[in-house]
Amino acid sequence: MARFTVIAQAEHHAPHLAHPCDTCAARDYSSCAPLHADEQNRLTSIMQVVGISPHQVIFDEAEPADHVFNVKEGSVKIFKLLADGRRQITGFLFPGDFLGLTHNDSYAYSAEALTPTQLCRFPRRKLEALLDELPKLEQRLLNMASHELAAAQDQMMLLGRKSARERVVSFLLLLSNASIRHGQSGNPIVLPMSRADIADYLGLTVETVSRTLTQLRAQGLIKLLDDKQISLVKPQTLQGIATGY
Amino acid sequence: MEDQLISRIFDRAMIEQAYPIVRTLAPGITLERWVQFARPRITSRSSEWPRGLMAIQNASGYILGLFSFKVRDDLHESRILAVSNIVVPDIPGRDQVGRSILKASDHLAMIHGCRAIRAELNNEIDPSDCDRTWLSATLISCGYSLGGARAFKRLPGGLPATH
Numbered sequence: 197m198a199r200f201t202v203i204a205q206a207e208h209h210a211p212h213l214a215h216p217c218d219t220c221a222a223r224d225y226s227s228c229a230p231l232h233a234d235e236q237n238r239l240t241s242i243m244q245v246v247g248i249s250p251h252q253v254i255f256d257e258a259e260p261a262d263h264v265f266n267v268k269e270g271s272v273k274i275f276k277l278l279a280d281g282r283r284q285i286t287g288f289l290f291p292g293d294f295l296g297l298t299h300n301d302s303y304a305y306s307a308e309a310l311t312p313t314q315l316c317r318f319p320r321r322k323l324e325a326l327l328d329e330l331p332k333l334e335q336r337l338l339n340m341a342s343h344e345l346a347a348a349q350d351q352m353m354l355l356g357r358k359s360a361r362e363r364v365v366s367f368l369l370l371l372s373n374a375s376i377r378h379g380q381s382g383n384p385i386v387l388p389m390s391r392a393d394i395a396d397y398l399g400l401t402v403e404t405v406s407r408t409l410t411q412l413r414a415q416g417l418i419k420l421l422d423d424k425q426i427s428l429v430k431p432q433t434l435q436g437i438a439t440g441y
Numbered sequence: 442m443e444d445q446l447i448s449r450i451f452d453r454a455m456i457e458q459a460y461p462i463v464r465t466l467a468p469g470i471t472l473e474r475w476v477q478f479a480r481p482r483i484t485s486r487s488s489e490w491p492r493g494l495m496a497i498q499n500a501s502g503y504i505l506g507l508f509s510f511k512v513r514d515d516l517h518e519s520r521i522l523a524v525s526n527i528v529v530p531d532i533p534g535r536d537q538v539g540r541s542i543l544k545a546s547d548h549l550a551m552i553h554g555c556r557a558i559r560a561e562l563n564n565e566i567d568p569s570d571c572d573r574t575w576l577s578a579t580l581i582s583c584g585y586s587l588g589g590a591r592a593f594k595r596l597p598g599g600l601p602a603t604h
Contacts, residue, residue, distance in 0.1 A: 286461075297532055297533065298465055298530055298531060298532055299531040299532065300465075300531065304464075304465070304468065324533070327533050327534075334533045334534045334537075335445075335534065335537075337532075337533045337534060338446075338499060338505065338532070338533065338534035338537060338538070339445055339499045339500055339501070340499075340501075343532075345461055345462065345465070345503065345505075345530060345532070346501070346503045348461035349458045349459075349461055349462075349503055349504060351461075352457045352458050352460050352461060353454075353457070353458055355457070356454065356457050356458075
């Protein structure tokens with residue numbers, strides 16, 4: 197069964213219809229932002245917009261790394277399988293973020309949609325050839341704070357925090373910052389991932405994550421709006437906790 | 442573009458942050474092994490013969506490349522900067538990260554009074570190997586001569602010492 201539903205394909209695109217990029221909510225903060233119209237057209241000429249359902253695999257670790265993806269809508273988790281068969285989540289990616297950017301012959305991790313997700317899919321070889329001709333795009337990619345290497349570095353910094361409380365608070369602030377970077381307010385924050393995913397990512401148990409969130413709520417530092425949304429009531433205090441004060 | 446990349450001497454907090462970059466080139470290296478390797482290198486034992494780890498970061502503070510360095514006594518050149526453990530992940534723009542590494546090496550060599558830079562490469566550069574050609578091209582464009590798994594560059598005014 198095909199993993200993806202093809203939503204738009206540039207070479208089959210009828211000129212009288214709206215271009216898929218024209219309505220892209222991620223465009224302003226994605227790597228495409230600095231491109232002129234003709235450069236944008238060249239990029240979209242090698243691109244497909246594909247859709248994938250929640251919990252479906254985008255690619256598996258060790259699969260040939262033939263495509264690079266940009267998250268257009270939705271959210272994605274990336275993870276590695278450990279030698280003992282356990283899974284380690286190494287990052288979460290959101291609209292505007294790239295995945296598959298690090299090039300080896302095969303993907304170094306697996307990626308799975310957390311929510312209904314749309315992705316711009318680029319054949320790697322064609323994208324690399326185009327990047328040689330579009331230095332602005334290459335520069336933007338290099339300076340972006342949002343791809344799998346950056347996500348993995350964020351995680352290493354979080355795991356360096358000593359207490360569960362520091363890790364959970366740092367994670368909430370990380371999501372808030374990502375949301376601001378992606379053109380949103382940063383508060384409240386949306387958590388498309390499960391508590392189990394958060395626990396896995398932070399190297400904690402689910403119980404510890406849930407207990408910590410409950411404590412933060414009891415102290416009036418956060419408000420759980422629903423299962424997937426948290427309001428940061430005292431952001432400055434939270435910042436202090438994250439940095440160990 | 443390269444101006445937007447920043448070179449920064451490692452501090453303790455950056456060691457773990459850099460691990461995902463290290464793992465892209467050497468997937469088998471554990472975090473413990475990397476920390477064990479990096480920690481002694483972030484503290485110089487001698488101010489006369491400094492050593493350290495240098496990171497290349499983008500404007501958001503993410504590490505895109507790294508290398509280790511050591512100022513050494515050299516019979517021919519008097520003082521040289523030895524550069525090794527160059528790590529640049531295979532990402533778009535890697536040649537720019539490579540150039541930033543070489544620029545940072547030039548700066549280190551200059552401030553530490555070195556006459557030359559000797560860079561140790563992870564593998565011998567084979568010009569027919571496309572994945573490595575970018576590095577040889579970057580080194581040559583920055584004034585290095587290549588031989589086997591080493592690259593060498595004499596700095597302006599850095600003539601061999603006469604004995």
